[in-house]
Amino acid sequence: MKKKRLIPVLLLRNGWLVQSKQFRRYQNLGNPVSAVKRLSEWASDELIYLDISRDDTYDLRRDDLGHPNRHSLFEIIEDVSKVAFMPITVGGGIRTLQDIEKRLALGADKISLNTIAVEEHKLVELAAREFGSQCIVVSIDVKMTEDGYRVVTRGTTQVTTFSPQDWAKKVEQLGAGEILLNSVDRDGMKNGYDLELLDQVAGGIGIPVIACGGVGDWEHLAEALEQTGVDAVAAANIFHYSDQSVYLAKKFLFERGLNVRRPDLLAI
Amino acid sequence: MSSVCILDYGSGNVKSVFNIFSTVADHVVVSNEPEKILGASHIVLPGVGAFGTAMRKIRDTLPMESLEQAVLIEKRPFLGICVGMQVMASRSMEFGEHAGLGWIEGSVEKLDAKGLPLPHVGWNNVMCKQESPLLAGLGDAPDFYFVHSFAFHAENPQHVLATTEYGEVFCSVIQQENLYGVQFHPEKSQRTGIKLVKNFLSLS
Numbered sequence: 001m002k003k004k005r006l007i008p009v010l011l012l013r014n015g016w017l018v019q020s021k022q023f024r025r026y027q028n029l030g031n032p033v034s035a036v037k038r039l040s041e042w043a044s045d046e047l048i049y050l051d052i053s054r055d056d057t058y059d060l061r062r063d064d065l066g067h068p069n070r071h072s073l074f075e076i077i078e079d080v081s082k083v084a085f086m087p088i089t090v091g092g093g094i095r096t097l098q099d100i101e102k103r104l105a106l107g108a109d110k111i112s113l114n115t116i117a118v119e120e121h122k123l124v125e126l127a128a129r130e131f132g133s134q135c136i137v138v139s140i141d142v143k144m145t146e147d148g149y150r151v152v153t154r155g156t157t158q159v160t161t162f163s164p165q166d167w168a169k170k171v172e173q174l175g176a177g178e179i180l181l182n183s184v185d186r187d188g189m190k191n192g193y194d195l196e197l198l199d200q201v202a203g204g205i206g207i208p209v210i211a212c213g214g215v216g217d218w219e220h221l222a223e224a225l226e227q228t229g230v231d232a233v234a235a236a237n238i239f240h241y242s243d244q245s246v247y248l249a250k251k252f253l254f255e256r257g258l259n260v261r262r263p264d265l266l267a268i
Numbered sequence: 269m270s271s272v273c274i275l276d277y278g279s280g281n282v283k284s285v286f287n288i289f290s291t292v293a294d295h296v297v298v299s300n301e302p303e304k305i306l307g308a309s310h311i312v313l314p315g316v317g318a319f320g321t322a323m324r325k326i327r328d329t330l331p332m333e334s335l336e337q338a339v340l341i342e343k344r345p346f347l348g349i350c351v352g353m354q355v356m357a358s359r360s361m362e363f364g365e366h367a368g369l370g371w372i373e374g375s376v377e378k379l380d381a382k383g384l385p386l387p388h389v390g391w392n393n394v395m396c397k398q399e400s401p402l403l404a405g406l407g408d409a410p411d412f413y414f415v416h417s418f419a420f421h422a423e424n425p426q427h428v429l430a431t432t433e434y435g436e437v438f439c440s441v442i443q444q445e446n447l448y449g450v451q452f453h454p455e456k457s458q459r460t461g462i463k464l465v466k467n468f469l470s471l472s
Binding site: 001002003005042045081082085086087104105106107109132133134177178206207208231261262264 | 385458
């Protein structure tokens with residue numbers, strides 16, 4: 001039987017690994033290259049790297065961990081694919097089919113589109129046709145407004161007219177293979193996923209939904225898998241605090257009887 | 269000492285396959301040169317994408333005579349991955365009928381997923397049907413990472429080493445003498461993938 005997945009998300013901003021709170025405040029966690037190994041634990045089913053830099057200039061000021069060079073997403077993809085041997089999704093700053101091709105050639109298995117998908121629907125369609133639906137993820141950021149849930153883009157600055165359900169159906173039609181669904185309001189708040197949002201979106205489409213935003217303890221991961229139709233649970237901030245965090249999360253889900261891969265430290 | 273030749277015919281996942289074999293084998297090359305193929309102890313055919321395209325590229329870029337010498341006559345261990353497994357079949361029905369290499373009797377047909385989304389993407393377990401050195405030490409139902417919409421229907425059930433269920437039950441590991449094929453991606457299957465690669469390299 002196909003398994004539900006647990007996916008750490010790594011956020012990169014101007015060359016550094018960061019934590020995010022509601023897409024507005026960022027805390028620097030340091031060098032992304034040295035974090036790679038720790039977060040590429042075998043209990044992860046996949047990894048998602050999102051580059052959320054606002055411009056192309058990488059921050060060179062901090063050099064506290066002995067890596068003198070800035071860390072581009074490309075270096076990171078190459079490094080990770082040499083040691084991780086698991087599916088890797090890469091997002092951020094993708095504008096063209098060539099951008100996608102470059103990331104796949106470096107070792108990414110899937111790419112994630114966000115703002116560009118809303119602004120240029122055609123790119124999703126062309127990308128799915130060129131590279132296959134299985135490698136096209138559309139990332140959807142959602143915020144609660146006076147009119148209900150709305151899809152937001154450009155790092156939450158643009159509020160679109162799309163409801164998340166309608167946009168999810170649209171991207172499925174365009175050929176996307178998966179949806180990464182982020183709640184902006186829950187991001188970094190540690191009060192759990194927005195289960196209503198997850199349920200609404202996952203219930204209306206046939207392609208898998210990856211839940212993201214709000215995980216404060218392992219119980220939240222289990223809630224989403226038990227109470228909504230999502231295919232995967234993702235989180236970023238929570239995995240940075242302790243050793244073997246992904247393994248402990250996976251063990252919790254496995255021992256709860258959920259349909260996940262057996263956590264690897266137990267298996268071999 | 270194992271020396272591995274990963275066949276180079278423009279398949280997209282060569283880099284990941286090279287990375288995983290490099291962690292286990294002493295000597296790994298990605299090549300389509302006859303000397304490299306004939307000089308290898310183990311031969312690997314990676315593959316992603318459509319069957320017809322893969323077959324055309326294989327016929328256009330690989331030295332078939334040397335490959336068949338190494339694989340069919342000298343019987344060196346051969347591993348086909350994903351589409352690399354499928355092309356060993358007699359034929360495929362993906363985007364019209366295409367002839368395969370015809371090394372193992374059978375046809376490649378669209379998965380009957382019974383309403384589940386296709387492609388079949390994700391971690392799924394492999395149910396071992398027969399004892400095999402390729403699957404040794406992996407337990408009865410190890411999880412591997414899959415990405416595919418078509419599957420190998422073997423003419424001879426004796427050739428099916430393991431099956432997986434996604435709507436229908438399909439052949440996920442095939443073997444005929446020195447020819448092995450896996451529908452999943454060991455290069456994306458973490459430690460179970462590494463174990464399978466080690467097992468393959470222990471074949472002689």
